Amino acid sequence: MSETAQRRGRGRRPAGEVREGVLRAAAGLLLSEGIKAVTFDRVATAAGSSKMTLYKWWPSAGALAAEAYFAHSEHQLEFPDTGDIRADLTAQLCAFVRLITHEGTGPVLAGLIGVAQTDPELSAAFSEHYSAPRRALAVAAFEKARDRGQLRADIDLGILVDQLWGACYNRLLIPDAPLTEDYAVALVANALDGAAP
Amino acid sequence: MSETAQRRGRGRRPAGEVREGVLRAAAGLLLSEGIKAVTFDRVATAAGSSKMTLYKWWPSAGALAAEAYFAHSEHQLEFPDTGDIRADLTAQLCAFVRLITHEGTGPVLAGLIGVAQTDPELSAAFSEHYSAPRRALAVAAFEKARDRGQLRADIDLGILVDQLWGACYNRLLIPDAPLTEDYAVALVANALDGAAP
Incomplete structure (x- = not known):
C-alpha cells in the first residue's frame, strides 16, 4: 500500500x-x-x-x-556483574562466541563489518549503534573491577576490549583458527594473567 | 596486444x-x-x-x-629474532601498525578483508597467501621464545596471535579507538604480563 x-x-x-x-x-x-x-x-x-x-x-x-x-541484538548487550571480573568475562565472552558462531548471526555480523570497509555510512552506523556502546559497557565493567582491585591500575582498559572481543572478531573475519568456547576461556585467562612466566 | x-x-x-x-x-x-x-x-x-x-x-x-x-607485501612478513621476545614483538607490532595505518595500505588491507566476508574465493586466497603464513611465522617465533623460557609452557600460542595482530585488525576494521604505536606497545605488555594484579 x-x-x-x-x-x-x-x-x-x-x-x-x-x-x-x-x-x-x-x-x-x-x-x-x-x-x-x-x-x-x-x-x-x-x-x-x-x-x-x-x-x-x-x-x-x-x-x-x-x-x-x-535493534535485533540489543538484549545481547547486557554485561553480567557478579563482582568477579574473571567469571563475568568468561560468561560474557562464551555467550559472544556462541552468538557469532551461530549460523544465523555470524555471517550477518561478518557481512556488516565487511561492507562497512567500503561504505562509510554503514561504518558510522555500526559504530554508533553497535560497537561503540558495546565497548563503553565493557570499559565500564572493567572500571568497576579495577575499583574492586581485580585489575591493575596502570592498564589501559580499552586494550582489553580488543584483546578479548577483538580477538574473537579476528577469528570470525579471518578464519585461520577455530573460534570456540575453549578459545574464549583461554583469551580471558591470558588477558588477565599474561603469557610471560 | x-x-x-x-x-x-x-x-x-x-x-x-x-x-x-x-x-x-x-x-x-x-x-x-x-x-x-x-x-x-x-x-x-x-x-x-x-x-x-x-x-x-x-x-x-x-x-x-x-x-x-x-606478492607486494611479502618482505613485510619477516619476523625479527634477537632472542628477546618482548623486544621482537614490540618491534614487529609497531611496524605492523605503521603499515596498516599508512593511507596507501590500510584501506587496501581493510577492503580485502571486507570483500572476503562475501567472497569465499578471496577469503581462501587471503588465508593461503597472507594470513595463515603470517600466523605460522608468529607461532614459530613464540615456540622459540617458549623454549628459551620467555613464555609459559601452558599457553596456547595461537591465541597470542589474536591478542596482538588480531587486536590491531580490530581497530583497523571497527575504528572506535585509535590505532597507534603506543597501542601496539601496550598490547605486547598486556599479552605478556596480564591485567590482573
Whole structure:
C-alpha cells in the first residue's frame, strides 16, 4: 500500500511505529538473506512503507542494516556483574562466541563489518549503534573491577576490549583458527594473567 | 596486444613472467584505486594479457587481488629474532601498525578483508597467501621464545596471535579507538604480563 493510500484509508501511522516496522523488515531480510538483500527497495516493500520515508531516515541501506542489526541484538548487550571480573568475562565472552558462531548471526555480523570497509555510512552506523556502546559497557565493567582491585591500575582498559572481543572478531573475519568456547576461556585467562612466566 | 598476436609476433612469453606481470598489474590497481578496481577486464588490459589466461589461473578477481597484495607485501612478513621476545614483538607490532595505518595500505588491507566476508574465493586466497603464513611465522617465533623460557609452557600460542595482530585488525576494521604505536606497545605488555594484579 502506498503512503498516500494509507493516509487516506486509515490515517497516517505514527512515525515511531513506521520506524520500528522498517527496522523489523530490514532485520528479517538481513538475517534470512544477508547484507546484500538489504536494499531500500526490498525493505520498503517488506515493511509496506514508501522508499521516500526510508531515504529521509537513513543515509544508506547499509546504515539501515546496521541499525536493524542493533535493534535485533540489543538484549545481547547486557554485561553480567557478579563482582568477579574473571567469571563475568568468561560468561560474557562464551555467550559472544556462541552468538557469532551461530549460523544465523555470524555471517550477518561478518557481512556488516565487511561492507562497512567500503561504505562509510554503514561504518558510522555500526559504530554508533553497535560497537561503540558495546565497548563503553565493557570499559565500564572493567572500571568497576579495577575499583574492586581485580585489575591493575596502570592498564589501559580499552586494550582489553580488543584483546578479548577483538580477538574473537579476528577469528570470525579471518578464519585461520577455530573460534570456540575453549578459545574464549583461554583469551580471558591470558588477558588477565599474561603469557610471560 | 592479443595473446595470438604475441605468439606470432615475438613468441609466447614464459608463464612465470606473464603471471608476475599480472600480479604486478593487479597490485597497481589495488593500491591506487582499491579492491573494486581489481576486475579481470582491467587487470588483463593493464597487464597486456588475455582474460582467458586470468580465468585459467585465478578462480575470481578477489582471489587475484589477495595474491597480488601478498606478492607486494611479502618482505613485510619477516619476523625479527634477537632472542628477546618482548623486544621482537614490540618491534614487529609497531611496524605492523605503521603499515596498516599508512593511507596507501590500510584501506587496501581493510577492503580485502571486507570483500572476503562475501567472497569465499578471496577469503581462501587471503588465508593461503597472507594470513595463515603470517600466523605460522608468529607461532614459530613464540615456540622459540617458549623454549628459551620467555613464555609459559601452558599457553596456547595461537591465541597470542589474536591478542596482538588480531587486536590491531580490530581497530583497523571497527575504528572506535585509535590505532597507534603506543597501542601496539601496550598490547605486547598486556599479552605478556596480564591485567590482573
